[in-house]
């Protein structure tokens with residue numbers, strides 16, 4: 001379609017060298033083309049051109065002093081992408097690979113994900129090219145304080161509410177909250193993913209992983225199947241992966257693999273989740289340490305991965321949960337999964353599958369859930385944390401989990417109903433993108449040209 005093609009050509013000119021961002025935009029624009037054809041109002045209102053341009057992008061210097069007394073300088077970002085549905089909402093990522101392209105792809109995805117939750121939250125994302133690995137708690141604290149010294153003037157409980165993402169968990173949120181409070185004198189819900197001691201919500205820690213499994217369960221139930229007895233591959237071993245594995249065990253499935261940035265672990269009898277939590281959450285160590293307790297497990301370092309993909313997707317399993325990072329599942333990985341009989345792929349991470357892998361999953365008619373639907377339980381529970389902070393309440397674990405389950409069910413129904421409406425019942429990419437897009441587009445039209 002010429003309109004979409006021209007939009008992407010213009011985007012590449014005005015925002016050069018942002019491949020991850022183009023990938024996210026192309027996927028959304030291609031799948032919404034059926035409604036662009038039938039509704040010229042979107043074109044007349046320049047909705048697409050407005051949506052691909054962030055409302056505001058903030059880039060800043062983050063200087064800090066390491067434990068040896070050396071001055072370090074990082075690059076900080078906050079992209080306030082779209083506020084049609086509510087305050088900007090989305091995580092902060094601290095990882096050496098962070099750049100403008102990655103933050104923009106994440107912020108763009110966040111707009112549609114947040115719309116799908118049905119809650120009043122706009123889309124944003126931020127972070128820094130800071131590597132927390134190997135840094136002491138004091139170094140992480142000084143970095144977070146310096147990061148907040150700039151960020152605090154751009155955020156607020158009804159304007160922009162950051163949370164965690166890769167490399168940002170309860171420790172980092174704590175240090176950033178402390179500095180925000182010191183700078184502003186305000187004790188308000190300006191960040192989510194806070195500690196339960198001072199304003200956090202029960203279930204927020206578990207929400208993304210649990211939600212990804214709830215979504216997979218809905219996809220299977222709709223096909224007359226369930227997760228009971230299924231053997232699963234879960235990439236990553238961070239916040240999302242750990243709580244996806246926990247929920248899989250609770251629903252009678254067995255995660256047999258997980259991974260980290262150094263390698264992949266396979267344990268035929270099922271991953272010892274208590275040990276993974278200890279290694280990753282407490283010791284901040286490497287998964288290779290798992291072998292000290294379980295010499296019968298198999299560990300493949302990244303140096304031994306196949307040239308065209310990743311060791312984890314080469315194991316035979318019923319279901320795959322990519323929960324680490326973007327483009328961690330290649331076309332060759334997808335081919336192997338399908339050849340080995342994998343029937344479900346549920347994306348806990350953001351954009352984990354390369355575009356060609358996505359195409360293969362859709363063509364094969366397996367149960368394939370795209371990240372922006374599957375991992376929306378995290379941000380949805382963040383909004384529940386905002387609601388509790390604003391009303392000065394704290395809800396029980398069961399109350400929040402019930403709401404999370406209901407939200408994931410609604411997202412699944414909205415997504416599959418929209419896919420059916422457009423005659424492609426197995427294409428949940430199309431369903432999620434159109435459902436999210438319509439909500440944001442209509443809000444933008446009603447709010448005028450702003």
Ligand code: NDP
Pocket residue numbers: 164165166167168208235236237238239240241259260261262280323324325326348349350375376378379
């Ligand atoms: P964490 O930092 O807690 O964990 C990330 C995991 O992925 C770690 O095991 C890490 O390895 C591994 N990893 C990260 N980058 C790479 C890489 N380039 N190559 C290989 N492995 C890598 O992050 P989260 O669990 O919070 O986030 C995981 C994914 O889920 C991300 O895509 C994030 O955007 C998405 N997401 C997160 C949400 C949340 O609520 N946290 C909500 C929705 C989506 P190592 O342990 O060695 O660092």
Ligand code: 2IT
Pocket residue numbers: 089090091092110113161162163164165192350375376378379380382
């Ligand atoms: O990608 C995501 O949805 C997140 N990292 C969570 C965002 C949030 O505001 O909880």
